[in-house]
Amino acid sequence: MEDRVISTLKHILNKRYMQITLESRLREDLNVDSLDLLMILGDLEDEFATTLSDEDFSDVVTVNDIVIKLRARRIQDYRHVFE
Amino acid sequence: MYLNEFYNRFSLDERLVEVAGHNPYYQRIDSGLNEIILVNEQTMIDLASNNYLGLATDERVKLAAVQAVQKYGVSLCGTPIATGYSDLYQRLEGKLANFVGLEETILLPTCYQANNGLFSSISGPQDLIVVDRCAHSSLIQGIKAAGCKIRPFLHNNLEHLEGILQRSAGYRQVFVVTESVFSTEGSVAPFKEIVQLCENYQALPVIDDSHGIGVLGGSGRGILEEQRISRYRGIYTASLGKAMASSGGMISGEKRLIDYLKYYCPHLVYSTALSPAVLAGTEAVLDIIHSEFGALKGRLVTYQQEIYQSLVKGGFTVLPGEAPINSIQCGSKEATFILTKMLYDQGILSTPFIEPSVPINDGRVRLIAGANLSEDSVAEAAEIIQRIGCP
Numbered sequence: 001m002e003d004r005v006i007s008t009l010k011h012i013l014n015k016r017y018m019q020i021t022l023e024s025r026l027r028e029d030l031n032v033d034s035l036d037l038l039m040i041l042g043d044l045e046d047e048f049a050t051t052l053s054d055e056d057f058s059d060v061v062t063v064n065d066i067v068i069k070l071r072a073r074r075i076q077d078y079r080h081v082f083e
Numbered sequence: 084m085y086l087n088e089f090y091n092r093f094s095l096d097e098r099l100v101e102v103a104g105h106n107p108y109y110q111r112i113d114s115g116l117n118e119i120i121l122v123n124e125q126t127m128i129d130l131a132s133n134n135y136l137g138l139a140t141d142e143r144v145k146l147a148a149v150q151a152v153q154k155y156g157v158s159l160c161g162t163p164i165a166t167g168y169s170d171l172y173q174r175l176e177g178k179l180a181n182f183v184g185l186e187e188t189i190l191l192p193t194c195y196q197a198n199n200g201l202f203s204s205i206s207g208p209q210d211l212i213v214v215d216r217c218a219h220s221s222l223i224q225g226i227k228a229a230g231c232k233i234r235p236f237l238h239n240n241l242e243h244l245e246g247i248l249q250r251s252a253g254y255r256q257v258f259v260v261t262e263s264v265f266s267t268e269g270s271v272a273p274f275k276e277i278v279q280l281c282e283n284y285q286a287l288p289v290i291d292d293s294h295g296i297g298v299l300g301g302s303g304r305g306i307l308e309e310q311r312i313s314r315y316r317g318i319y320t321a322s323l324g325k326a327m328a329s330s331g332g333m334i335s336g337e338k339r340l341i342d343y344l345k346y347y348c349p350h351l352v353y354s355t356a357l358s359p360a361v362l363a364g365t366e367a368v369l370d371i372i373h374s375e376f377g378a379l380k381g382r383l384v385t386y387q388q389e390i391y392q393s394l395v396k397g398g399f400t401v402l403p404g405e406a407p408i409n410s411i412q413c414g415s416k417e418a419t420f421i422l423t424k425m426l427y428d429q430g431i432l433s434t435p436f437i438e439p440s441v442p443i444n445d446g447r448v449r450l451i452a453g454a455n456l457s458e459d460s461v462a463e464a465a466e467i468i469q470r471i472g473c474p
C-alpha cells in the first residue's frame with residue numbers, strides 16, 4: 001500500500017521531486033496545493049478502484065496520513081496478496 | 084468586540100512586500116496603453132498588459148466607442164434579457180460567432196463571469212469535469228460551483244487525460260476543460276488531440292480561448308483556426324479584454340445550448356449588459372483584425388523573439404512560448420517579486436505570478452510586448468533585460 005501511494009505521488013509530482021517518503025509533508029515539503037491533492041486522490045481512486053471524497057482528505061499532513069486514511073476505509077491492498 | 088474579531092481575520096501578510104521592497108499589484112496607471120505608459124506618473128514600457136495587438140488606444144476603436152456613447156449614452160441600464168440587448172449587442176454576438184466559426188454566441192460582462200456561470204448551468208452532481216491542472220481561476224471556481232466530481236489532469240498531458248477518461252464510466256456527462264494558451268507560461272494546449280480524445284470517450288470539450296482569440300490562427304480567429312479544428316461541437320469561451328482590446332466574455336457553441344443559456348445562465352440573465360462603448364469598440368477591433376491581422380501578428384512575433392533573445396543572453400530561465408508571451412521562471416515568490424521590482428526600477432512594467440496563480444514555488448514573471456510598441460521601445464526593453472541579468 002505504502003509503495004503504491006508513493007508511486008502515485010511521484011507520478012503526479014514527478015517533475016518536481018524525486019525524494020518522497022512516508023514522512024514527507026504534502027504542503028511544506030512537496031508543495032502540494034489543493035488541485036494537486038485532487039489529482040492525487042483521483043489517481044488513488046484509480047489505483048485502488050475505489051471512490052474517495054476530497055473533504056475526507058482535507059486534513060492530511062504527511063504521505064503517511066493518506067495511507068492511514070486509506071486503511072481506515074478498509075481499502076484492500078489486493079496486489080500485495082499476489083506479490 | 085465581535086466586530087474587531089471579524090475584521091482582524093482580514094489582515095494581509097506584508098512580509099513578501101517587505102522582502103522585495105515593492106508591491107507589484109494595484110500599481111496606479113495614469114494613462115492609456117500608449118506607446119509609453121504612465122505608472123505612478125512615471126514613464127514606463129508596458130510589457131504587462133494583455134493588449135497583444137495594441138488596439139486598446141487605436142484611434143478608430145476610440146472613435147467607434149465615442150460615437151456609440153453619442154448615440155446610446157454610457158449604459159442601457161438593464162440586463163441583456165431586459166433593456167440591455169441593443170442592436171450593437173446583437174450585431175456583435177453575430178460577428179463574434181462568425182469570427183470563431185461557431186453557431187451562436189452570448190456576451191457576458193466578463194469572461195470570469197462567463198466561466199463562472201457556464202458550468203453550474205450545464206452540469207451537476209451526476210457529471211464529471213476533467214480539467215487541466217493549470218486552468219484559470221475562473222474555470223476552477225466555475226467548476227467547483229457546479230458541485231460535480233472534479234478530476235484535474237497533469238498540464239497538457241494527453242496520456243494522463245486519457246487514463247482518466249478510460250476510467251470515467253457511469254457519469255451522465257464527462258466534460259474536458261482546458262485553455263488554449265496558458266498565459267502564465269505561454270504554452271498552447273494540444274487541443275486538436277484533446278477534441279479527438281473527447282470524441283473517442285464521448286466527452287464534451289470546453290475551451291477557454293482568452294489568450295488565443297485575436298492572436299492564434301492565420302487570421303486571428305483563435306485556437307480552432309490555429310489547430311484546424313473543423314466542425315467543433317464543444318463549448319468555447321473567451322475574454323474580450325485581451326487581444327480584443329475591450330472587455331466582456333463570450334460563450335459560443337451550438338444554437339440549442341446558447342439559447343438555453345440565454346434564459347438559464349443567471350450570470351448573464353441577472354447582470355447589466357455590456358455598455359455601448361465597449362460593444363462598439365470590440366466591433367471596431369474585429370474590423371481591424373479582418374484587414375490588418377497579418378501585419379500586427381508579425382510585429383507581435385518579432386517583438387516576442389527579440390525579448391526572448393535578451394532574456395536568454397541575460398541568463399534567465401525562460402520558457403520558449405508558442406504564444407507571443409515570454410515567461411521567466413523565478414522559483415520562490417520572493418524571487419518573483421524581486422525581479423519584478425528590478426524591471427520596474429528600470430522602467431519596465433511586467434506581471435508577476437505567484438501561488439495560487441501558479442504552483443507553489445513556481446513563480447513567473449510574464450512579459451508581453453504588444454504590437455503597438457515601437458521598435459525602439461522593444462530594443463530599449465531588451466537592452467535593459469540583458470543588462471539586469473538573472474539575479
Ligand SMILES: Cc1ncc(COP(=O)(O)O)c(C=O)c1O
Nearest residue numbers: 193194195219221293322324331
Ligand atoms: C484564461 C482566462 N480566462 C478568463 C479570464 C477572465 O477574463 P475577464 O478578464 O474577461 O474576466 C482570464 C483573464 O484574466 C484568463 O486569462
